[in-house]
Amino acid sequence: MFTKSQQRLYRPMVNRAWQIHCAETGKSPDADAAHKEWYRQQLVETCGIYTTKQASPTKDFDALMAHFASIAGDEAWIRRTAEGDERRMRHLIRQEINAGQISEPYIAGILRNMNIDANLVDVPAAHLWKLWNALKRHNARHAATQHACA
Secondary structure, eight states, rough: OOOHHHHHHHHHHHHHHHHHHHHHTOOTTTTTHHHHHHHHHHHHHHHHOOSSSOTTTTTHHHHHHHHHHHTTOOHOOOOOOTTHHHHHHHHHHHHHHHHTTOOOOHHHHHHHHHOOOOGGGSSSSHHHHHHHHHHHHHHHHHHHHHHHHH
16 A cells, blocks of 8 residues: 555656546546546556555555656656665665764775675665665664673
8 A cells, every 4th residue: 555645646647647548549538437447457467456555655656656657758757766676775774874873984895895886876776785784784783782881
């Protein structure tokens, strides 16, 4: 099920895609039955679901937004959904950085040890996951050391 903030982005995109679909096929945008049938077909074809209540708020949201954005011709949303996994991982990494005593040189060292010579923006999700995992372990070790000293 999508969150309220996702719904606020998703519904207008679906409506834009429907308007484009109607303009291309000559259907009336006011035809509720046709709209409902088209919409369900899009959900099934894209994610194998019948309603967004069955949807994952991460993978399905990105897949459906990309699908409807492609129909609507919204390149910004197509790009954003293509980078969804990376964006989520960078968010988790920022949380770990804020939660612990982690410096930029420490992160650069981890990336160097992973043979990655890139800015965080350019690192693929699989490598970002490894970085996030290393930062979580670092924070857990640091917390355990602090706790043991107290």
